[in-house]
Each structure stands twice: as structure tokens, then as C-alpha cells.
Amino acid sequence: MTRHLLNPVLARQDIREKIVGLARRGAARSMNDDELIHETGLLDSAAIMELVVWLETRFDISIDQADLTIENFGSVNAMVDYLERL
Amino acid sequence: MATPLYAPRVNNNDDSVRLVKVHVKPGDYVHRAQLVAEVETDKSNFLVESERDGYVLTVDKVLGETITVGSVLLWLGDAADETVPSALLQPAAPATVAAEPTMKAARLLVAHGLSPRDVPASSGRLTVADVEAFLAARNGNASAHGGDVSSPDLAPGERRALTPAERGMLRTVQWQRDEAVPGYIEITHDASRWERLAAQYQQRERLLMSPLLALMAHRLARFAAAHERCNATIVNDTLHMYRVVNLGFTIQTDTTLYLGVIPDAAALTCRDFIDRLGRLQRAAIRHTLTAVDLAGSTISFSSMARWNAVRHIPVLPPHTSLIVAHAGANTLGATYDHRVLTGFDALNALREVAQPGDIV
Numbered sequence: 001m002t003r004h005l006l007n008p009v010l011a012r013q014d015i016r017e018k019i020v021g022l023a024r025r026g027a028a029r030s031m032n033d034d035e036l037i038h039e040t041g042l043l044d045s046a047a048i049m050e051l052v053v054w055l056e057t058r059f060d061i062s063i064d065q066a067d068l069t070i071e072n073f074g075s076v077n078a079m080v081d082y083l084e085r086l
Numbered sequence: 087m088a089t090p091l092y093a094p095r096v097n098n099n100d101d102s103v104r105l106v107k108v109h110v111k112p113g114d115y116v117h118r119a120q121l122v123a124e125v126e127t128d129k130s131n132f133l134v135e136s137e138r139d140g141y142v143l144t145v146d147k148v149l150g151e152t153i154t155v156g157s158v159l160l161w162l163g164d165a166a167d168e169t170v171p172s173a174l175l176q177p178a179a180p181a182t183v184a185a186e187p188t189m190k191a192a193r194l195l196v197a198h199g200l201s202p203r204d205v206p207a208s209s210g211r212l213t214v215a216d217v218e219a220f221l222a223a224r225n226g227n228a229s230a231h232g233g234d235v236s237s238p239d240l241a242p243g244e245r246r247a248l249t250p251a252e253r254g255m256l257r258t259v260q261w262q263r264d265e266a267v268p269g270y271i272e273i274t275h276d277a278s279r280w281e282r283l284a285a286q287y288q289q290r291e292r293l294l295m296s297p298l299l300a301l302m303a304h305r306l307a308r309f310a311a312a313h314e315r316c317n318a319t320i321v322n323d324t325l326h327m328y329r330v331v332n333l334g335f336t337i338q339t340d341t342t343l344y345l346g347v348i349p350d351a352a353a354l355t356c357r358d359f360i361d362r363l364g365r366l367q368r369a370a371i372r373h374t375l376t377a378v379d380l381a382g383s384t385i386s387f388s389s390m391a392r393w394n395a396v397r398h399i400p401v402l403p404p405h406t407s408l409i410v411a412h413a414g415a416n417t418l419g420a421t422y423d424h425r426v427l428t429g430f431d432a433l434n435a436l437r438e439v440a441q442p443g444d445i446v
Contacts, residue, residue, distance in 0.1 A: 038288075038294065038295070038296070044296075044392055045295035045296045045298075045299075046367075046392055048294060048295050049295060049364070049367050049368060049371060050371055052294075052368065053368050053371040053372055065361045065364050065365055066361070068293070068294045068295070068364065069292045069293065069294055070292045070293070070294055071292060072294075073294050074294065
């Protein structure tokens with residue numbers, strides 16, 4: 001499958017919407033893109049795992065277990081940076 | 087004294103059965119209710135159990151042979167060298183008399199308006215399997231084991247085959263119902279100690295997700311490695327002690343409850359265990375777990391704290407003796423198989439898991 005060039009703006013938007021959907025709380029909408037998700041309490045570990053699996057499907061990537069760090073996926077911006085580096 | 091074990095009547099309409107498995111040989115010592123053979127008809131398979139303790143003297147039938155119901159299948163004696171009566175003196179097959187039903191079989195008889203005399207017993211006691219075989223044959227259905235038993239009390243509806251996950255769940259609960267003797271015990275504990283340790287570990291390792299449950303499960307695995315009866319099960323009246331600890335971890339996805347298995351979990355470092363569990367969890371979310379990922383658990387860990395459950399009493403995975411249940415409200419519980427473990431054994435496991443230990 002051909003992977004399209006990443007559009008960071010759309011990627012951020014999609015990721016935010018997914019987080020809001022997983023959180024099932026309106027408070028997630030006010031989360032800023034630099035906030036560490038695990039510290040907000042909006043998503044528990046299982047929901048973060050679902051987010052990771054969604055990222056793999058949505059952006060057609062395979063994420064190594066060792067890459068699942070706060071630096072790479074801790075915030076919306078971190079995720080987009082990670083995707084751009086691939 | 088030498089006594090015969092007769093080929094059982096499985097269905098009222100079948101006067102012969104096919105011998106498909108023999109689990110014993112002359113000289114073997116068997117216990118009452120021990121599985122000795124398996125027979126089949128066109129409609130069902132049936133397990134033949136010994137009616138007494140004793141030595142197998144002879145096995146009179148050949149594997150694969152079609153044998154007459156009521157003919158002698160094998161002889162049992164008090165001593166291994168006891169003489170089997172000659173053919174002229176062999177007693178006739180006993181007339182059909184009502185066998186005493188087990189408690190569960192008695193309830194099933196009442197539920198279907200039957201008496202013990204209506205149902206042939208395959209051994210000295212009338213079992214649930216006997217009643218189910220009779221009902222399946224009467225209703226013209228396929229299998230005596232979990233077969234489709236119609237009930238006039240069911241409201242009209244649609245039927246479909248079970249999915250693999252549903253069949254797995256059915257097999258799991260049936261194993262606990264038919265084999266294990268489950269007990270449950272729980273303790274309260276100070277969860278904050280584990281939470282602090284997990285948070286420190288997460289920060290140190292820069293983990294994206296809290297390792298709390300993984301660390302507790304790893305602790306259980308290491309406890310089981312040091313306490314072999316917690317990592318054991320019963321097979322044919324013997325204690326089977328597993329060589330390694332294969333930790334089963336329940337993973338609830340949107341639609342399915344899986345029991346992912348981490349092989350040789352006690353030999354892993356905490357970090358390796360966390361990574362292995364993470365891979366299993368991702369595969370579960372994608373519904374791409376393989377049969378290997380789901381097989382061979384020897385002890386298990388389950389958590390429903392995510393949904394604020396204050397208590398849950400999990401079903402024992404087949405062929406295991408302990409599953410620890412982590413819930414909210416500082417509760418840790420365990421379902422255990424009382425054939426293997428006492429409540430005190432299970433309590434010790436809980437007390438160990440409740441204590442944050444050294445991170446390996």
C-alpha cells in the first residue's frame with residue numbers, strides 16, 4: 001500500500017478527535033497538544049493502547065513496542081513528530 | 087473379587103457401541119470414576135468410568151470394535167494377578183436398575199420431568215453426562231457433550247453457531263463446572279503502595295502506559311514459580327505440576343474477552359514482561375491473537391478495576407488452579423481450585439501479590 005505524505009495539520013486534528021472519542025468526555029476537547037495525556041487522566045492505559053493501535057491503522061505504520069515511550073507518544077505533538085520522522 | 091465393567095447403553099435406540107479409546111491396560115490401578123475408555127455411537131461419544139477401585143485384570147474388547155451394549159468391556163479385581171472367571175461363569179449383564187444420580191444430575195432430571203429409571207447410567211452413578219446423552223438422543227440432536235437440548239420453556243428466537251471466542255468461553259465455564267471445585271477468597275490492601283511504585287517505574291523507564299497491572303501480574307508469576315502447587319492442576323487423580331509459569335492475562339476488547347498467555351513469565355525481567363504483555367494487548371485489540379498466544383496458561387491474572395468493579399469472581403481457565411482478580415476499592419481476590427489449593431494457599435498468593443516487591 002502506498003503511504004501518503006503526512007499532513008501534520010490533518011493528523012493533529014484526527015488524533016485529537018480520536019482522543020476525544022476514547023475519553024468520552026468533553027474535557028478532552030480543551031486538552032492542548034503539548035499536554036502529557038497520561039497525566040491528564042483523560043485516558044487510562046487501555047485507552048492509550050487503543051489509541052496506539054488506531055494510529056497504526058490510520059497512518060498505515062507498525063510501531064515497535066520499544067517505541068511506545070512518553071517522548072514518542074506522550075502528547076498530540078509528540079505523536080505527530082513521531083509520524084513525521086517515519 | 088473380580089467384577090466386570092459392561093459396555094454402557096448410551097442411547098435407548100442403540101444396542102451396540104464402538105470402542106474408540108482405551109485409557110488403561112492390564113495391571114493398571116484405577117480409582118472409582120476414573121476414565122477407562124470411550125465409546126461412540128452415530129449420535130454421541132461417551133466416557134466410560136470405572137465403577138470401583140481396583141486393578142485392571144483384562145481388557146476384553148479390541149480398539150475400534152463394535153461391541154454389544156451390556157457385554158463385558160473389562161474386568162477389575164482387588165489384586166493385579168486375580169483370576170478372571172471363565173466364560174461359562176461370567177454373569178449376565180445386569181438388568182436395568184435405577185442408578186443413584188449425582189446432585190447435579192438429579193437437578194437436571196427434575197428440570198426435564200425425568201426419573202432416574204428413565205436414564206441409563208454408564209457407571210455406578212447417574213451423571214450429568216448420562217442425562218445429557220439421553221436427552222440429546224431423545225431429541226435427535228448431535229452431541230451428548232454440550233449438545234442442543236431443546237426446552238419447551240424457551241421463548242421463540244433465532245439460533246446461530248457459536249463464534250470461536252464464544253466456544254472458548256463455553257469450554258472454560260464447562261471445565262470449571264465439570265472438573266474443578268472452585269473457591270473464592272479476597273483481601274483488601276493498600277493499593278497506593280503499588281501505584282507509587284508503578285508511577286516511579288513508568289517515569290524512570292519513560293513508559294507511555296502505567297505498568298501497574300503488568301508489575302502485579304509479574305509478581306504473581308514469580309510467586310507461582312516458587313510455590314509449585316499454585317502452578318499445578320489435577321489430571322486423572324494425579325497432581326500435574328507445570329514446569330514453567332505461563333501467565334494468562336485477561337484482555338477485554340470492544341467485543342471479546344481474551345486470555346493472552348505469556349510463556350515462562352517468571353523467567354522474564356519486569357521490562358520484558360511489560361513489553362510482551364503490551365504486544366499481546368495490541369494484538370488483542372486488532373483481534374489478531376494466534377492460537378499460540380491464547381494457549382497453555384498455568385496461572386492467571388484478571389483486572390476489572392478499569393470499570394470501577396469493586397469485586398469480580400473470575401472463572402478458572404481450564405487446567406489451572408488459581409486466577410487472581412484485581413478490582414477497584416483496594417480489593418484483591420482469587421478463584422482457586424480446591425482440589426489443589428486450600429483457601430490459605432490462595433490467601434498467601436494474594437498477600438504476596440499485594441506487596442510491591444523488588445523490580446527485577
